[in-house]
Amino acid sequence: MLQYLLALCQITQRTMNTASYRQFEHKLPGKQKLFQKGNGIPVHLKGGIADALLYRATMILRVDGMAYAIYQLTMTSFPKKQDWLQFILPAVTWLNSVQLTVNQ
DSSP: HHHHHHHHHHHHHHHHHHHHHHHHHHHHHHHHHHHOOOOOOOOTTOOOOOHHHHHHHHHHHHHHHHHHHHHHHHHHHHHOOOOOOHHHHHHHHHHHHHHHHHHH
């Protein structure tokens, strides 16, 4: 039983290793020709539609991120004007409570 299991493991390893090597070997010359063409397309876009979509998505996220960072920087640089009653009313009520306790 153990011999059969070891033989099965050995066969699967051989077929997987040689099959993936053969597929990689056949695709490599085509990829080399594709990337070495002098057609004026940048290397990072020569992979096709998927590369173009990834590039555009990256640029959109980069521009949006920079715009959001600038927006947040301006919002923190110029805080909103607070209502002056928010600061005076708690102080007035505290002073009244202190005076009440002193008078009693």
